[in-house]
Structure formats: structure tokens, C-alpha cells
Amino acid sequence: MxxxxxxxxxxxxxxxxxxxxxxxxxxxxxxxxxxxxxxxxxxxxxxxxxxxxxxxxxxxxxxxxIPQTAEECVGIVLDHHKQTDRVHKLREVFDKLTQGSTTYRLVQDATTNARTVEKIPEQTVEEVRTEKMRALDSAFTSWYEDGATLKSSLGFEADSDSRANQDVNGLVTAAEAMAAAETAETKLTFMDANNEGHQVGLAELKTLQLEIIQAGNAAYQEKWKLRAAIEAATTKEELDAIGIVFQPLDFSKAA
Structure with missing residues (x-):
């Protein structure tokens, strides 16, 4: 040169x-x-x-x-302090390949902050059972406190969660007080699950009150039934097969 x-x-x-x-x-x-x-x-x-x-x-x-699968990332340790192009690229690869994965996860060492990818240990039957129990409790709480409905014998769909129970009890008390003070029956407006108003008297309100109580009892019975099934399951396949769903009771068929 x-x-x-x-x-x-x-x-x-x-x-x-x-x-x-x-x-x-x-x-x-x-x-x-x-x-x-x-x-x-x-x-x-x-x-x-x-x-x-x-x-x-x-x-x-x-x-x-360059790793194309999460499995290919296993064994590679990314030093937290290194800022090379290769390490930056591998950090991106690790994030992308483990995001949403149910079999591999990104791990950061608590002491060194080094990043690695590891296979998620297979859950034991007891771990799956515990998760299923939590899911049951969560589903029941969500249903009972803010999602329960029923098909009333009065011809419309009504909320039957804990708030609806309190509201109907209050309406029954108000209707009973008005009935005691007046000779003619006074109708009250009841808002159904679709936010449509219905004129109902004391007899209809008591019907709703009873239906809501029965729906709540049925939900509790379903919860105990599902809990017993979860406790009795002996394999992960059996636990996975248990569906956790709470359905509205239908009183219209008995009307």
C-alpha cells in the first residue's frame, strides 16, 4: 500500500x-x-x-x-453489562421468541441481571389443581358480584348478582310500605338486565326476589359441584376437561 x-x-x-x-x-x-x-x-x-x-x-x-426458536436460545447467557451489536440483537431475539410462549420463558438472574432462556418446568397435578381452584373462585366471584342474570317467569331477563339482590329487596320493602298505606296497589318501575323498564307490583317483586335467591343458591351449588370435581381429579387431563361456566337460570319455562 x-x-x-x-x-x-x-x-x-x-x-x-x-x-x-x-x-x-x-x-x-x-x-x-x-x-x-x-x-x-x-x-x-x-x-x-x-x-x-x-x-x-x-x-x-x-x-x-442466530436462534430461530426459543429452544435454540437455551444455554446462551447475555451479560447485562455488554452493549455489543450481537448482544443487543440476541436480547431482541430472546424477547420475541419467548413472548406468549407456554413452554419457554425469559429469565433474568437476580444477582447479575444476566438474561437466559429456559424451558418452563411441566406443572404437577397439584399445581394445575391449585390454578383450577383459583379460576373457579375468580369465575364465581365475577358471576355473583357483577355478571349473574336469570330469565324470569315475568317474561324478561333480570340481573341476579349481589347488587340486584339488594335492589330488589329494597323495592319489596318500599312496595310493602306503600301497600300498607294505600288501598290501591302502586306499581314500581323495575329495570331489567337490558335496561328496559317494567311496571311491577308487590307480588311480581316477591317473585323476582325468590327467583334471585334460587339463582344464587344454584350458583353456589354449581360452585361446590365444580370444586368437588376438581378435588377428585387425579390427572392433568381430567382437570383440563373441567369447564368453569355459570349459566343463567331459566324460570320462564315454569311460568
């Missing part, structure tokens, strides 16, 4: 992986003034699918496949 001539040569990171080209100048004798971690060899052909590590003899490159 001629003195002061510039040549682009490969540069490697602190771990020996190719991370781009840098310019080096020839000295007065025409010899390249190589910077740190620069090597006067042919650059690897980047295919987007591999990292390239400088070979032991420093005369070539060893291709290392």
Missing part, C-alpha cells in the same frame, strides 16, 4: 464477533496501522442469519446461527 492510503478492514467486538468495517491508514512505509480489534482479512458475507466470530488463527470466520 502507498503511504497514507486508506483501507476498510473488519472490526470485532470484545467477544471476537464481526461488528462492521473501519478505516485504517497506511504508514510512511505502506504498512497498515491496525487499530485495536481490527484484522486485515476478508470480511464475512452477512446473510442476516448468522453472527461471525473470528477464528482461532485470526485468518477467517466461524459462522454462528
Amino acid at each position: 502507498k503511504p497514507n492510503e486508506i483501507k476498510e478492514i473488519p472490526h470485532v467486538d470484545e467477544d471476537g464477533y464481526f461488528d462492521g468495517m473501519v478505516a485504517c491508514m497506511a504508514d510512511a512505509r505502506g504498512a497498515l496501522m491496525l487499530g485495536a480489534d481490527c484484522y486485515d482479512i476478508a470480511a464475512p458475507e452477512d446473510d442476516g442469519k448468522h453472527f461471525f466470530k473470528l477464528s482461532a488463527d485470526k485468518n477467517g470466520w466461524e459462522a454462528e446461527a
